[in-house]
Amino acid sequence: MALLQISEPGQSTAPHEHRLAAGIDLGTTNSLIASVRSGIAETLPDDSGRHLLPSVVRYGKDKNPVVGHAALAVQTTEPLNTISSVKRLMGRGKEDVLTLHDTMPYRFVDTEGGMPSIQTDSGVYSPVEISAEILRTLRNRAEESLGGDLTGVVITVPAYFDEAQRQATKDAASLAGLKVLRLLNEPTAAAVAYGLDQKPEGVFAIYDLGGGTFDISILHLKKGVFEVLATAGDSALGGDDFDHAIADWLIEQSGIDASGNHSILRQALLVARKAKEQLSNETTVTVELSDGKNQHWQGALDRDTLTSLIDPIVVRTLPACRRCLRDAGLKVDHIDGVVLVGGSTRSPQVRDKVTGFFGKPALLHIDPERVVAIGAALQADILVGNKPEEDMLLLDVTPLSLGIEVMGGMVEKIIPRNSPIPIAKAQEFTTYQDGQTAMVIHVLQGEREMVQDCRSLARFNLRGIPPMVAGAARIRVTYQVDADGLLSVSAREETRNVESFIEVKPSYGLTDAEVEAMLRSSFEHAEDDMQERKLREKQVEAESLLQAVAVALKADGERFLNDEERSAIDKCMNKLAQSKTGRDAVLIDQNAKALNRATYEFASRRMDNNVQQALKGHSVNEFEETSGK
Amino acid sequence: MAITLTQAAARRIRDFLEKRGKGEGLRVGVKTSGCSGMAYVLEYVDEINKDDQVYESHGVKVIVDPKSLAYIDGTELDYTKEGLNEGFAFSNPNVTSECGCGESFNI
Numbered sequence: 001m002a003l004l005q006i007s008e009p010g011q012s013t014a015p016h017e018h019r020l021a022a023g024i025d026l027g028t029t030n031s032l033i034a035s036v037r038s039g040i041a042e043t044l045p046d047d048s049g050r051h052l053l054p055s056v057v058r059y060g061k062d063k064n065p066v067v068g069h070a071a072l073a074v075q076t077t078e079p080l081n082t083i084s085s086v087k088r089l090m091g092r093g094k095e096d097v098l099t100l101h102d103t104m105p106y107r108f109v110d111t112e113g114g115m116p117s118i119q120t121d122s123g124v125y126s127p128v129e130i131s132a133e134i135l136r137t138l139r140n141r142a143e144e145s146l147g148g149d150l151t152g153v154v155i156t157v158p159a160y161f162d163e164a165q166r167q168a169t170k171d172a173a174s175l176a177g178l179k180v181l182r183l184l185n186e187p188t189a190a191a192v193a194y195g196l197d198q199k200p201e202g203v204f205a206i207y208d209l210g211g212g213t214f215d216i217s218i219l220h221l222k223k224g225v226f227e228v229l230a231t232a233g234d235s236a237l238g239g240d241d242f243d244h245a246i247a248d249w250l251i252e253q254s255g256i257d258a259s260g261n262h263s264i265l266r267q268a269l270l271v272a273r274k275a276k277e278q279l280s281n282e283t284t285v286t287v288e289l290s291d292g293k294n295q296h297w298q299g300a301l302d303r304d305t306l307t308s309l310i311d312p313i314v315v316r317t318l319p320a321c322r323r324c325l326r327d328a329g330l331k332v333d334h335i336d337g338v339v340l341v342g343g344s345t346r347s348p349q350v351r352d353k354v355t356g357f358f359g360k361p362a363l364l365h366i367d368p369e370r371v372v373a374i375g376a377a378l379q380a381d382i383l384v385g386n387k388p389e390e391d392m393l394l395l396d397v398t399p400l401s402l403g404i405e406v407m408g409g410m411v412e413k414i415i416p417r418n419s420p421i422p423i424a425k426a427q428e429f430t431t432y433q434d435g436q437t438a439m440v441i442h443v444l445q446g447e448r449e450m451v452q453d454c455r456s457l458a459r460f461n462l463r464g465i466p467p468m469v470a471g472a473a474r475i476r477v478t479y480q481v482d483a484d485g486l487l488s489v490s491a492r493e494e495t496r497n498v499e500s501f502i503e504v505k506p507s508y509g510l511t512d513a514e515v516e517a518m519l520r521s522s523f524e525h526a527e528d529d530m531q532e533r534k535l536r537e538k539q540v541e542a543e544s545l546l547q548a549v550a551v552a553l554k555a556d557g558e559r560f561l562n563d564e565e566r567s568a569i570d571k572c573m574n575k576l577a578q579s580k581t582g583r584d585a586v587l588i589d590q591n592a593k594a595l596n597r598a599t600y601e602f603a604s605r606r607m608d609n610n611v612q613q614a615l616k617g618h619s620v621n622e623f624e625e626t627s628g629k
Numbered sequence: 630m631a632i633t634l635t636q637a638a639a640r641r642i643r644d645f646l647e648k649r650g651k652g653e654g655l656r657v658g659v660k661t662s663g664c665s666g667m668a669y670v671l672e673y674v675d676e677i678n679k680d681d682q683v684y685e686s687h688g689v690k691v692i693v694d695p696k697s698l699a700y701i702d703g704t705e706l707d708y709t710k711e712g713l714n715e716g717f718a719f720s721n722p723n724v725t726s727e728c729g730c731g732e733s734f735n736i
Binding site: 002003004005006007008009010012037038039040044045046047141144145146147 | 642648649656660668669672675709711712713714715716717718
């Protein structure tokens with residue numbers, strides 16, 4: 001017996017045609033899945049009524065991975081087999097992971113793909129496989145709850161996730177048998193859950209304080225496009241720090257010696273978490289701590305004490321908010337709305353601080369732990385085709401510019417930063433040397449002007465270009481970014497139709513700080529970059545001029561030049577070649593102009609000769625006939 | 630005869646309408662399609678049409694167009710759970726056969 005859901009007026013689907021879609025918040029600490037039923041987006045609970053699935057996977061000797069609460073329960077007894085916070089490893093390279101080693105005490109193994117894998121008692125697992133296990137659990141929950149197979153899902157990722165991290169997330173989904181309709185930025189999903197995408201325009205701050213991470217994003221909505229103006233945060237700051245601060249206080253008050261005693265520490269953390277949650281509604285709670293032997297302590301924790309304990313931690317989020325505003329080039333008054341995301345924003349202290357900072361009350365009527373999944377579910381419902389066409393599809397933008405390496409180690413931007421996606425852009429390039437038959441297409445991401453300052457995403461060859469003089473070949477390079485922000489690049493020689501293609505699947509990722517640093521450095525170095533670019537352009541021009549003259553001299557130098565003329569040209573060439581290695585763009589330019597002048601006569605003699613050669617043996621009538629046809 | 634709701638169904642519909650923020654009630658109807666002839670329609674109602682039949686069950690308006698009524702008169706609508714899955718189920722005295730999944734039926 002099928003169980004039916006209610007549709008919007010006039011939009012009932014034919015039997016078996018209602019497609020099931022879900023939104024997934026694949027979090028560092030917890031994950032959720034949500035779906036739209038009877039027009040209402042709700043997170044789906046498991047059979048015990050729990051909505052949150054701890055993002056923890058245990059790989060024991062018995063080979064059957066255990067996900068969620070059951071895995072969390074054995075984390076302390078099987079620390080090496082129980083993997084948590086795997087999101088921090090997604091799309092990361094070996095160097096990145098080494099810096100995380102303190103917080104992730106696992107047995108890392110190098111693999112070919114670039115992303116380090118983890119050795120457990122039941123084998124070696126990559127971050128993608130571990131994430132897939134979490135996604136599979138959510139998928140099963142959704143398919144049982146919705147009574148059918150999922151047609152597609154929307155998975156949320158942090159706004160600062162780069163191509164590698166996004167691709168890793170997509171790979172995990174396909175490993176779990178899920179079709180990803182698109183990846184959606186977490187702050188954007190939160191804004192969608194509040195229906196902010198229905199507004200004509202606005203600037204919104206999304207304050208996301210989770211268990212272990214803090215993110216602040218500023219979004220600009222214009223014509224249905226959410227543009228991420230800036231993001232900032234602290235990847236090691238969250239509600240867990242509240243618990244630790246409270247636990248430390250409890251231990252200190254109780255006078256119980258807890259040094260090195262893990263069971264007391266764990267007990268204190270549990271008591272702390274419970275007290276913190278109770279104090280959201282009550283003004284004082286009774287707390288107890290016992291060493292299990294002779295010491296037993298009982299005390300009271302009131303809201304004021306709690307405030308004084310966690311205030312220093314909450315205050316640490318504010319500099320990031322300020323930085324984010326500055327990066328976005330905005331003042332507090334420009335913010336039209338503030339959205340709270342993450343379980344830790346339930347704390348009244350956090351709400352007060354955020355309201356105080358932005359000077360306006362924050363949106364908080366949707367459960368902050370579920371809001372991201374709910375926004376994703378709303379998008380999934382539209383993308384899968386359960387909503388009419390006129391429901392505007394939300395657009396995302398490219399976080400960093402995508403470009404190509406051109407001569408001289410410069411980067412030509414093809415798709416600029418903040419372009420709405422999906423997008424395809426093409427640009428024509430040509431060969432640099434006579435008879436050049438291959439071309440390296442080097443794909444780069446970043447805002448800087450020089451290759452070494454940008455991030456290399458891929459490199460491939462276009463071969464089979466017909467031999468022509470430099471500048472005659474027409475090579476069309478097309479960059480395409482699909483709705484998930486994934487890039488494919490194709491290059492095509494137009495006269496001969498040879499083509500080459502690559503899908504960018506980067507092997508390693510950038511840390512959040514690096515992405516931020518890349519953006520910031522592009523602003524700081526704008527002037528230097530421009531100078532550098534000018535210099536390189538002149539150097540490239542000079543090189544190509546020198547090559548052209550050398551070729552001409554070799555072919556016709558003996559015939560058309562006397563010794564005096566030849567030595568004048570040689571002198572100019574030497575001067576130019578010398579200045580080319582220096583850093584004076586003006587000098588290079590002067591010397592290039594001088595060489596041009598010195599070879600002017602030589603060039604016109606060659607030209608005349610070529611014309612005569614071409615005409616030799618033909619009558620004028622022939623040309624008239626040809627042109628008359 | 631009439632269309633009726635169980636307590637559970639009425640509570641859920643009230644809940645949904647409140648979250649949706651608008652709507653007069655629930656439209657119950659049929660349309661021809663599906664693997665076994667007829668299919669049920671369940672929709673929110675923003676405007677009640679002139680010739681609609683309106684019933685009230687546990688405080689919720691149930692709206693049926695006259696053409697559909699012939700096929701579903703006497704139906705009771707329930708809200709049930711099967712494992713993690715939950716939704717509305719029809720118990721329609723007019724049905725002679727259903728498709729395996731129950732989304733469509735024959736008279």
